Amino acid sequence: MSREHSEIRSAAMFDLLAGSPVAVEVELSYSTRDPYAVRVLFNPYGDQSVEWILARDLLADGLLAEAGEGDVRIWPVMDELDVVVLEFSTPAGQARFGVDPEDLVDFLNETYEVVAPDEEPLWFDFDQELSLLTDTTK
Numbered sequence: 001m002s003r004e005h006s007e008i009r010s011a012a013m014f015d016l017l018a019g020s021p022v023a024v025e026v027e028l029s030y031s032t033r034d035p036y037a038v039r040v041l042f043n044p045y046g047d048q049s050v051e052w053i054l055a056r057d058l059l060a061d062g063l064l065a066e067a068g069e070g071d072v073r074i075w076p077v078m079d080e081l082d083v084v085v086l087e088f089s090t091p092a093g094q095a096r097f098g099v100d101p102e103d104l105v106d107f108l109n110e111t112y113e114v115v116a117p118d119e120e121p122l123w124f125d126f127d128q129e130l131s132l133l134t135d136t137t138k
Contacts, residue, residue, distance in 0.1 A: 014097040035120040
């Protein structure tokens with residue numbers, strides 16, 4: 001693969017939806033080394049950072065309609081407040097965040113400039129990754 005890898009990072013504010021919304025600083029990142037994924041780092045500059053990895057397609061689908069099941073669900077709420085809700089679930093509990101859809105659209109558009117939709121396989125070598133997983137010489 002002769003392409004130069006790159007990474008995109010974007011700061012955003014998510015509102016934790018628990019009673020009165022609480023603003024939470026978030027860093028969204030995307031790398032051509034993992035072209036199917038978007039990383040969401042909560043509290044990126046604090047001691048207690050938490051990272052979730054989402055499928056880029058899931059994030060895009062959740063802008064238009066309910067998407068995801070299990071640990072991560074995303075859906076738009078189109079009313080006077082236009083917001084996208086991201087819900088994360090773990091055995092310890094769940095958290096819901098409200099996000100400005102424009103922030104997500106802008107970030108996704110940046111990722112599409114680097115790797116267009118459906119061109120992820122050009123950046124990801126499944127055979128190489130599989131061989132790393134099955135390499136018994138480690």
